[in-house]
């Protein structure tokens with residue numbers, strides 16, 4: 001009970017994330033674009049898509065998008081350290097594409113938003129706000145695609161878990177669930193524990 005109350009009142013704010021990067025407590029960091037997201041990007045044909053990677057961390061998906069010619073891509077993260085890492089790796093990228101800020105305050109219009117270990121990093125109390133914010137950031141018919149964990153939601157986290165049933169319940173009023181299935185090509189530590197999904201703004 002005490003742990004549950006602590007989690008629900010815990011503020012995973014910029015200081016929390018900054019400290020995790022500074023102390024190298026970044027177990028989520030895959031070190032390169034993950035296979036399911038890479039395959040998804042490899043099947044995109046319209047290089048003009050305006051794409052956002054929120055809670056992008058060290059931004060390997062962003063880097064891969066740029067390498068594939070998706071130059072209208074952006075990252076946003078509340079922590080500065082990983083964004084500085086991206087800038088150091090990709091000095092040619094305009095600063096306006098690397099946004100330091102809170103996703104929930106961000107204003108923009110995107111064709112595609114890529115999710116990877118951002119939803120699970122948020123306090124579960126913010127899930128409904130996440131759904132509504134994603135809706136507001138997408139153009140009509142825009143897509144939110146990526147990976148969501150499929151392990152039970154407990155008071156322990158981040159990462160906080162969830163299930164296909166829960167995701168369907170919270171997303172389906174604003175999004176059409178085009179796809180949501182166990183990822184067949186997860187990176188090893190996440191095998192059997194994540195769903196690949198494509199949700200389309202209604």
Ligand SMILES: C[S@@+](CC[C@H](N)C(=O)[O-])C[C@H]1O[C@@H](n2cnc3c(N)ncnc32)[C@H](O)[C@@H]1O
Nearest residue numbers: 017028055056057077078079102103116117121
């Ligand atoms: C678990 S990490 C995942 C990073 C990255 N997606 C990856 O796969 O390596 C969660 C990230 O979300 C960022 N974050 C947390 N809350 C945020 C918010 N409200 N707005 C923007 N970024 C946020 C953290 O700073 C952190 O980089």
